[in-house]
Amino acid sequence: MGEEIELVLDKYRTAGRILAEVREEAKARIEEGVLLLDVAEFVENSIREKGGEPAFPCNISRDEEAAHATPAIDDNAVFGTEIVKLDIGVHVDGYIGDSAVTVDLSGKNDELVKASEAGLNAAIKIIRDGVSTVEIGEAIENAIREHGYKPIVNLTGHGLTRYDAHAAPAIPNVKHKTGVVLRENDVVAIEPFATDGVGKVAEHGNAEIYSLIKAKPVRIKEAKKLLEEIKKYQELPFAKRWLPRERLDLAFRTLEGTRGILRAYPILKEEGDGLVSQAEHTLIVKKDGCEVTTKLP
Ligand code: CO
Numbered sequence: 001m002g003e004e005i006e007l008v009l010d011k012y013r014t015a016g017r018i019l020a021e022v023r024e025e026a027k028a029r030i031e032e033g034v035l036l037l038d039v040a041e042f043v044e045n046s047i048r049e050k051g052g053e054p055a056f057p058c059n060i061s062r063d064e065e066a067a068h069a070t071p072a073i074d075d076n077a078v079f080g081t082e083i084v085k086l087d088i089g090v091h092v093d094g095y096i097g098d099s100a101v102t103v104d105l106s107g108k109n110d111e112l113v114k115a116s117e118a119g120l121n122a123a124i125k126i127i128r129d130g131v132s133t134v135e136i137g138e139a140i141e142n143a144i145r146e147h148g149y150k151p152i153v154n155l156t157g158h159g160l161t162r163y164d165a166h167a168a169p170a171i172p173n174v175k176h177k178t179g180v181v182l183r184e185n186d187v188v189a190i191e192p193f194a195t196d197g198v199g200k201v202a203e204h205g206n207a208e209i210y211s212l213i214k215a216k217p218v219r220i221k222e223a224k225k226l227l228e229e230i231k232k233y234q235e236l237p238f239a240k241r242w243l244p245r246e247r248l249d250l251a252f253r254t255l256e257g258t259r260g261i262l263r264a265y266p267i268l269k270e271e272g273d274g275l276v277s278q279a280e281h282t283l284i285v286k287k288d289g290c291e292v293t294t295k296l297p
Pocket of ligand 1: 099191280
């Protein structure tokens with residue numbers, strides 16, 4: 001039993017190490033005038049070159065976008081003087097690392113960037129076997145407010161299980177009355193978001209990210225073929241631009257139009273149009289602390 005756990009934890013560690021390397025390399029490429037698509041493809045290709053697989057599409061969310069933005073096929077958007085969130089997922093045999101950083105190309109939002117980092121560090125400091133998500137949420141909220149910003153209340157950290165990038169429990173970024181106790185060898189992602197807006201996000205516009213809910217029978221040949229392609233991502237999120245282009249519109253519309261096959265992830269935007277920063281690491285809960293898997297050694 002103990003050996004089996006170590007084998008699994010080692011896969012989480014490998015995913016985390018790949019992620020940390022790719023994240024640092026990608027961070028350096030985020031500059032004014034660079035194509036978002038180039039950075040996203042660099043991230044996803046580098047993950048594969050290093051022996052992992054993307055656990056979800058590279059998220060590049062800017063300014064009031066908090067999450068779920070990823071470039072479309074042939075997207076020609078370039079970075080401006082924005083506050084950029086780079087959120088990356090890597091899996092090795094289904095075992096996931098999830099980590100995000102904020103790059104401030106505006107040069108004016110240092111404290112906002114520090115606020116979410118402080119929230120993450122405050123959480124990491126107290127996580128150990130027996131800690132409650134209530135304590136974690138409180139630590140994150142206090143750290144963000146000390147920097148003069150608000151935590152985003154409807155975005156949370158989460159558990160990670162095999163092929164599930166958003167498993168229970170939800171780990172709030174604010175203090176709640178009730179929560180869940182974390183136990184030794186639980187794997188969780190902590191991801192505080194800070195904002196100068198109202199502290200809430202809502203879905204906005206079209207989605208470029210989807211996941212498979214259930215492979216139901218479809219009649220159209222192209223849709224059937226596309227569904228077979230999508231099955232290889234299991235239930236992990238994928239980008240529309242990852243799919244084969246041949247008759248994609250017809251096939252995709254058929255799948256999207258059949259209830260219960262695909263889940264869409266529209267962009268999440270700050271409801272008060274506030275700027276948003278994010279910091280995230282994946283960690284393994286230990287008896288007396290925690291082991292961050294997505295940090296460079
Ligand atoms: Co996450």
